[in-house]
Amino acid sequence: MPKFLTNINAISWYFLMPVLFIHFFVIAFPSILSLLLCLTDWNGFGKINYVGLENFEELFRDRIFKKAVYHNFIWTIMFLTIPVIVALIIAYLLTGIKRGQLFYRLVYFFPYILASIVNCLIWRYIFHPKHGLGGWFENQGIDFLSKSPFAMKETALYAVAWVDMWHFWGFLVIIYLTGMYQVDESLYEAADIEGATKFQKFRYITIPMIRPIFILSLIIIIIWSVPTFDYVYILTMGGPAYSSEVVANHLYSQAFQRMNVGYASTIGVMMFFYVGIIVGFFALLRRLGWEV
Amino acid sequence: MNKILNIFLSFVLTAFFATSTFAATKVVWWMESDATTDPVVQELFVDAFNAEHDDIELEVVFKEDINDTIRPALLSGSGPDIFDTPGASYIKIYQDAGLVKSLQEYADQYGWQDKLLEWAYNSGVFSGELYSIPKNYETMIYFYNKTLFEENGWSLPNNLEELEALAAKIKAKGMNPYAYGSTGWQPTHEHLVGNYFNTYAGPDNVYKALIGEKKWTDPEFVESIELLRKHMVDDGYWSGGLETYYSLGWDDFNGEFVNRESAMLMIGTWGFNVTATNFAESSDDWDWAALPILHPQAGDRPNYQLATGGTMSVNAASKNPEAAAKVIDWILSDRARVLSVTGQLGYGAWLMPLHYEDSDFDPNIDPRQKRFLTEFAEATGSGNYGYTTWTFYPNDPGVHIWKDMEVVWAGDITPLEFMEESQRLWDKAREDDALVPVGKR
Numbered sequence: 001m002p003k004f005l006t007n008i009n010a011i012s013w014y015f016l017m018p019v020l021f022i023h024f025f026v027i028a029f030p031s032i033l034s035l036l037l038c039l040t041d042w043n044g045f046g047k048i049n050y051v052g053l054e055n056f057e058e059l060f061r062d063r064i065f066k067k068a069v070y071h072n073f074i075w076t077i078m079f080l081t082i083p084v085i086v087a088l089i090i091a092y093l094l095t096g097i098k099r100g101q102l103f104y105r106l107v108y109f110f111p112y113i114l115a116s117i118v119n120c121l122i123w124r125y126i127f128h129p130k131h132g133l134g135g136w137f138e139n140q141g142i143d144f145l146s147k148s149p150f151a152m153k154e155t156a157l158y159a160v161a162w163v164d165m166w167h168f169w170g171f172l173v174i175i176y177l178t179g180m181y182q183v184d185e186s187l188y189e190a191a192d193i194e195g196a197t198k199f200q201k202f203r204y205i206t207i208p209m210i211r212p213i214f215i216l217s218l219i220i221i222i223i224w225s226v227p228t229f230d231y232v233y234i235l236t237m238g239g240p241a242y243s244s245e246v247v248a249n250h251l252y253s254q255a256f257q258r259m260n261v262g263y264a265s266t267i268g269v270m271m272f273f274y275v276g277i278i279v280g281f282f283a284l285l286r287r288l289g290w291e292v
Numbered sequence: 293m294n295k296i297l298n299i300f301l302s303f304v305l306t307a308f309f310a311t312s313t314f315a316a317t318k319v320v321w322w323m324e325s326d327a328t329t330d331p332v333v334q335e336l337f338v339d340a341f342n343a344e345h346d347d348i349e350l351e352v353v354f355k356e357d358i359n360d361t362i363r364p365a366l367l368s369g370s371g372p373d374i375f376d377t378p379g380a381s382y383i384k385i386y387q388d389a390g391l392v393k394s395l396q397e398y399a400d401q402y403g404w405q406d407k408l409l410e411w412a413y414n415s416g417v418f419s420g421e422l423y424s425i426p427k428n429y430e431t432m433i434y435f436y437n438k439t440l441f442e443e444n445g446w447s448l449p450n451n452l453e454e455l456e457a458l459a460a461k462i463k464a465k466g467m468n469p470y471a472y473g474s475t476g477w478q479p480t481h482e483h484l485v486g487n488y489f490n491t492y493a494g495p496d497n498v499y500k501a502l503i504g505e506k507k508w509t510d511p512e513f514v515e516s517i518e519l520l521r522k523h524m525v526d527d528g529y530w531s532g533g534l535e536t537y538y539s540l541g542w543d544d545f546n547g548e549f550v551n552r553e554s555a556m557l558m559i560g561t562w563g564f565n566v567t568a569t570n571f572a573e574s575s576d577d578w579d580w581a582a583l584p585i586l587h588p589q590a591g592d593r594p595n596y597q598l599a600t601g602g603t604m605s606v607n608a609a610s611k612n613p614e615a616a617a618k619v620i621d622w623i624l625s626d627r628a629r630v631l632s633v634t635g636q637l638g639y640g641a642w643l644m645p646l647h648y649e650d651s652d653f654d655p656n657i658d659p660r661q662k663r664f665l666t667e668f669a670e671a672t673g674s675g676n677y678g679y680t681t682w683t684f685y686p687n688d689p690g691v692h693i694w695k696d697m698e699v700v701w702a703g704d705i706t707p708l709e710f711m712e713e714s715q716r717l718w719d720k721a722r723e724d725d726a727l728v729p730v731g732k733r
Contacts, residue, residue: 041724043385043388043726044363044385045363045366045367045385045386045388045389045391046385046388046389047388047389124475128539128544129535129536129539130544147535147536147539148535148538148539150538150539151534151535151536151538151539152535153702237478239478239538239695239698240534240538240698240701240702241698241699241701241702241704242695242698242699243702253691253695256360257687257691258687258688258691259385259687259688260688
């Protein structure tokens, strides 16, 4: 048998090859194709005409794209703060619970395993102006939530983000909880001897010790915020008046509603570069000695 | 032993060739799925066709979101023999890409031009050849609570002044003039835009703009949009206001209409079925009317907007186009059967644009439904028709109409800016040869 087939160092590569092969055809090949399509005016079916950098010029004039980028930025900030803070606190509190912890973990994690369409329908119903909370408050003579927050341009983005965060934060709880269980118990015992408060232990022991997993969660959030699509699409389709439009929705609309596949590819390429910059940034931090 | 082997082989070969020679040609049709429609189509079209034919076996595959499903199939050179599309603008793209077969030879052979209404036939003609056949035709009308109107002594409006006066009276009673909502289907907005274009700017002007003889930025179109903005935002005609309109879905606004929260329902003729069903459980009676004309430039009598709801075409890669054409012709050739199918579906689907005669109708047909079918045929036959955006607009300007209408309602852009963008997209579509056919008026 040829030596390269039995080389112990090469065996792991052989096992990785099928995945690599699938990845090439499913991810890399279409990505490369997108890089080329962004220089064309292809409508998804017919002739492909080379248009140079016309799509990029159009993109920088596109007010909807600019709005969508801004919304993605807001979205990322919201996800980097609210669910992270809540999940950290809840995970820390859960470490102190010995009985019934599994129940809490299941309850918090449950929305994460629900399909996005189910989550969206639940919240659409809750915010329904007639059959939801608004209708109930109206019956009590209180004018609260009489208009669905999904239907108002001032609140639509935040309302959609709320639903997505509600589904997502349980996932963070599980991640942080796992990290917290890795922390050496003797550190807390030493802190107890020194008379540290619960907050001090959280601030000076838990947070530094779970830093790698914490940073990983931030990277995940930033990267996942870029292609966010389903909750916006189901709940508002980017409306009203593009007030909840995000970049992936704009891409979808251009590619599959307006049939501007070349232009949509340009949007995709921009998203790709953005994610590349983020990954590059964290890679740089790692090279500089940060534990990320 | 050899003799037995010879007999056996002869038997096998004979069976093989007999099967190959006499096996029915299979025609596969990918059809947009709908829980109500599918069983009726299966029974009255598919099973009936197969019972009548030994030479062709029809198989219909009901698909969700047919437009997303058919695209990769066509591009890969596979897919069914016959397929549905949402409308003519998609056929134009398929035709440009050579993915759809010309049906001209079959149209000539079977006389489809005579079987279909002229405008409907023309809607499938690209570059002088037929590529698609509408599965359904529809138009925009309004339903009203007849009992409520009679109780209050309200009359049907014939012009803008009468409509606004009626709306004021309805609102004074604590009801909404119209029930409607866009949750779940954002393109709902284009129904309203089309209504205002055709009843305010008028079908002649719309036609001229469609063929490029007028600009969409001309005052009549800008004023149409401004009037719609006023009625939606300032006056809250639809379900009480913009935010409620955005929050209500199909069941919500139909419920609002039958529960007397709204006096009228401005909708397409696909609303016949649900209106009849809902009111059957109510003590109130309903009826329908053509949309009132809101400006004299739109003519002196109500017009009906032309719309096709979905089309059928033959895949360019089909190995059995003749058999596929036979299937289509079998459907087009029996008006009574088509009426029977669409009748079971409340005339909301499979109402094919054929030349129906009085004798084709089921004697038990609801007289209100029959009146619509007759009046629509008469009005459109005499050239009194308008144009819906979803049948006569190319993709990009078509999406703009419903997506950006929200921006006008939000007050972020003016009606003029909205129409300027519309004109820009039309110019681009015209330059790209992406327009869909509009029969000569």
